[in-house]
Amino acid sequence: MSETRAIPRHVAIIMDGNGRWAKQRNKERYEGHIAGVESVRAAVRAAARCGVEWLTLYAFSTENWGRPTAEVDAIMELFCRTVMGEAEDLVRQGVRVKVMGERTRFSEEVLRMIERIESVTAEGRRLTLVLAFNYSARREMVLAARALAERVASGELRAEDIDEADFADALMSRGIPDPDFVIRTSGECRLSNFLLWQSSYAELYFPEVLWPDFGEEEFERAMEEYARRERRYGLVTEE
Numbered sequence: 001m002s003e004t005r006a007i008p009r010h011v012a013i014i015m016d017g018n019g020r021w022a023k024q025r026n027k028e029r030y031e032g033h034i035a036g037v038e039s040v041r042a043a044v045r046a047a048a049r050c051g052v053e054w055l056t057l058y059a060f061s062t063e064n065w066g067r068p069t070a071e072v073d074a075i076m077e078l079f080c081r082t083v084m085g086e087a088e089d090l091v092r093q094g095v096r097v098k099v100m101g102e103r104t105r106f107s108e109e110v111l112r113m114i115e116r117i118e119s120v121t122a123e124g125r126r127l128t129l130v131l132a133f134n135y136s137a138r139r140e141m142v143l144a145a146r147a148l149a150e151r152v153a154s155g156e157l158r159a160e161d162i163d164e165a166d167f168a169d170a171l172m173s174r175g176i177p178d179p180d181f182v183i184r185t186s187g188e189c190r191l192s193n194f195l196l197w198q199s200s201y202a203e204l205y206f207p208e209v210l211w212p213d214f215g216e217e218e219f220e221r222a223m224e225e226y227a228r229r230e231r232r233y234g235l236v237t238e239e
């Protein structure tokens, strides 16, 4: 049987609903984040199995620093613990990890873990897992504007020559294809400062399920939803 189904090359997920998941169970919010790690594993496995080449997960926004210190600390600790624990498995699965976000405000330990997971998995060829961590799309664009302005000031680039490719190259997502499919769990229908430039023509999907309940089956269902979408890019397409 040769069924051809459109597969998104790049899937980006706003992993939302951990706090509500915990609340529903009378647990602390951080327990929701811990439960969410299993969904990260499931998404990585399912993405690799489906032939997705890039998987971006929004793990921590710049705005998330404003949460109670105990929760921020728990998320940072969970990040370190998960990176330590999953490294071998990721290598075995051929997953390369890239961390996208400003490398500021992190503790020494978190910085070490970021560098470690990126170097240990650097040879992975099956799937690239991009972890958006201390990420803000607006900040990313401001930094890009600054970098381009500096190139203009130094005479290396002319302002009138700046095009979309130059701008894309100045973003943190340099070299990463635009997401084809953006999923946000928990029923919230907003982007919360995630990949605003890159998602220009992405298909958006807002399943109700909370992130800790988003397993491989939900990922499969999302892929089916994507396959039903018709992408037009502003053109008239023949029926």
Ligand code: IPE
Pocket: 015, 016, 017, 018, 019, 020, 021, 059, 060, 061, 064, 075, 186
């Ligand atoms: C998403 O879950 C995880 C992060 C933002 C780190 P939330 O913690 O936002 O969960 P809700 O939205 O409060 O349920």
Ligand code: IPE
Pocket: 014, 015, 016, 058, 059, 060, 061, 064, 188, 190, 192
């Ligand atoms: C977006 O979720 C950030 C991450 C999933 C990491 P939030 O829960 O922080 O976003 P808002 O506050 O609902 O917009």
Ligand code: MG
Pocket: 016, 017, 018
């Ligand atoms: Mg949330």
